[in-house]
Every structure is written in C-alpha cells, then in structure tokens.
Amino acid sequence: MSSELRAFKRDNGQWGLRNHVLILPLHSALSATARAIADGSHGAVAISHDWSGEIDNDLPRIIFTFSGYAANPNNFAVVFLTVGSDNESEIIASAQALGLKRFTNVALPEIGSMEGLRVKAIEIANQYCADAAQEKRVPAPWSALVLGLECGGSDALSGITANPALGVASDRLVELGATSVLGETTEILGAEHLLAARAIDPEVGKRIVAMVSRYEASINYEGIDIRGAQPSRGNIEGGLSTLEEKSLGAAKKAGNAPLTGVLEFGERPKTSGLYFMDTPGHDIEQLAGFGAGHINIVVFTSGRGTPTGSAIMPTIKVSTNTPMYEAIPDLIDLDAGTIADGIETLAQVGDRIFNEILAVANGQETKAELGGHHEFSLSRMYKTTVETTERFINAH
C-alpha cells in the first residue's frame, strides 16, 4: 500500500526520517569538543559519553552501540573523533559493515592539537551539512518507518491512557507494513506470557520468555532486591504497586499485533512487524539501544514527565495524564490523559498519535528536538560494575 510518508533514501537501501550530520566522539575526553564542534557548525548534532576505551566484558556491547548508532539511517554522515586506539578502528569498521558509507575519522594524533581537531572537524561537518541540504525527501513505503516504543516515569494511568493509545497507533502502522519495536526487558517482566502468546511461531515465544528469565536470573544472581527500583519511588507515588502491574501496563504500548521477532540490544529488525528488543529500563540507555538498532522514530509515554530526547531519533512525548501535560507543555507533544477524563476515546487518541508519528516522520520537529535534548548513555551490563560498586560501598 502506498503511504504518505516521505523520507531520505540511503545508498544502502535504508530510509532516514532525518538527515543528521553526527559528531561522534569515540573517547570521553573528546565529548566536550564534540559538543563544541556541533555548536560551531551549520546544524550538526553531537553526543557525549563517559567511555574512555576501557576493555572489559562490555567491550563488544559498546562497540556495537557506537557502530550501530553511527550507521543509523537518520544520519546523512558521521564525523568520528578519535584518539587513535584499535577499539576506535574496530568501531568504525563495524559501522561500515552495518552500512555506513559517508564518514570521516578526525584523529587527534594526526592533527596534534585539540584546537586543530576542532577546526578541522567543523570544516568537515560544514561540508557534510551543505551536502545534506541538497538531499530531498522522496515518497517512501511504510516499511521505511521503524518505530521505537518507550515509556518512562510511568504512573497508574500509563496502562490505561497513553500506552494502549500508542498500541492503537503501533498496530495500525504494523498493519500498514511498518516496523514497531518494544523495549525494556525490566518492564515486560510479568507480561511476557501475553507477548509470547502473540508470537508468530513457538520459537519466538520461547525466546521472549527466555530473555526475561535471563534477566531475572541475573538480578537474582546479584542478590539485588529490585523492588526498591522497580517500580520506582515515582511509579509508586503514581499508584503502581508491583513490577508486574507496571509491566502489564507497559506492554500495552505494543498493542495487539502478532510478535514477529525478538532482538538483542542494538540488533536491527530485519523485516516489518512488531519486535521486542532486550534493553534496560533506563530510558536513555534504552534509547541508545534503539538508535543502534536503526530505529528512526520514537514515541515515549510518560506519567511523571521527562525531557529526554535523542540526537538522531525524533522522540514524540505523550503524557498519560492532563495535569502533567499542562505543567510542562514545552516538553510534551501530545496528551492522552483525556482518555481517563472521558473526553476522548482510546481510538481517538490512537489516531492523534498515528497522525503525529506521520507528521514527525515527514519532518515536523518534536518538542525534544526544538529543545535540543540530545541525551545518550551507554548501557553497561551488571556484572562488570558489581565489583566497583562493592569497592565503593566498602570504602564508605
């Protein structure tokens, strides 16, 4: 079916809904400079992070996050900033393998000074920005749209208003041939059986159950009482009492579509349909996983409110309750609280979310984009940080 979607067609056949020039520092020491380069350029964006090339069990995950993020089809081009390590070369090679074609590596050792690096990177970024401005959106099939489903700061209305309304929009997009990806393993624990029952084949159902069990086992292994954090204090104030309750509400974002497949953190969905990706509950880390998995647009529902956005993926914020929407209108794009007040039906709000996704996909800027919210955080696995945590606790 033809769509009203217009997107940027990349050389590798993928579709971008944005045309960013991304400044990507591959060492934490270059993070501040990356921001300065973006600010000094004609429209490039940058992320910053705290990774300084540490080699531990997380290395493959980190390499994959950066390379997937770089190869996201929303990027027109990438300017890597490097200090000259082998891991950085591996990240760039991995990004190329994932389809990144237009990039430059600005390496500090070759240039010799931070100021030189800054000037050189701005010059390259501006050339890319000028080239990017020549690119035109062209009619795109629905399969060009890869939607990420996210919630954060959930309250008891999340599972009744914003999440099921997003589910309505997601189902409609999946039906049309788009891809929709649900994340946050912590937040389907207790609802995985419902997703498994919708799996297109028993193998996919088994995988999602196994993915949650794996997470549950890792938490039990660490001996952590997750109930202190899931539900969080904010969730509890909002009326959520147990992790299962939060999960049953969170899973509503994925509507009722059949579950096509299950993805590891940052893995790219290979076909259209509804997918689940193994990501952490932390919103910004999970957005990094979505970016690495080539998701090109995100809808983020929230009960408590959040400024979170992404440098490369437009992120539409939907409030679960009207008082929160009215309190921070410059952060929230749409209000779904009207459902709880009997003003609108689920279907009506679902329609509004669908129309907003289409408008934003076609170029309309989100509140997070207008506000310049470019959050990024690497997701590290538990086990590598436990020792550090123990040392910290012992020292205090």
Place this chain on the structure above:
Amino acid sequence: MRKLLILDARDNVAVCLVDLEAGDLIEQDNIKIKVINRIARGHKIASKEIAKGEGIIKYGERMGHAVAPIAVGEHVHVHNILGDRLSTEKP
C-alpha cells in the same frame, strides 16, 4: 463521569479516576463500594474481598498477591500487596 475504572470482569481491584475520600459511596456498573480510606487518583481500590495470599488481578492478569486481608473499598498498594516475581521475601 465515572469515578472508578474496572479494566476486566475478572479483576478484584479498580482504578480510581478521581481522588476518593473515606466514606465516599460509589455506585456504578452494578457495583456499590464504600471507600474505606483516602485514595489518590490512579491508585487502586479493592472491588472484591481479598484474602491474605490471594492474587491481585488487574487487566484480567495476576499482578501480585495480598500480604494482608483486604476489604472491599480499601486502598490496595505497597502496604498490603507484593509482586510475585523477583521476590526476596523469606518463605
């Protein structure tokens, strides 16, 4: 406007759509509930008598269990229920 939202016929809790005060009487959808304690919007109220250890059902699904007996009209939250999963409770 409705004060309570019952999400599934199997549920033993309902979601409060407005702040409720102790003593409020709710009559809707063929149910009659006297509110026992103050309950904030979005929080849960027992729509059926719940015994200690019994499952808490919302969206037609089990979301935990009662750690104390819960009367119809009582606030259902972290003080009287616990999740079943990732529990560190001593048996």
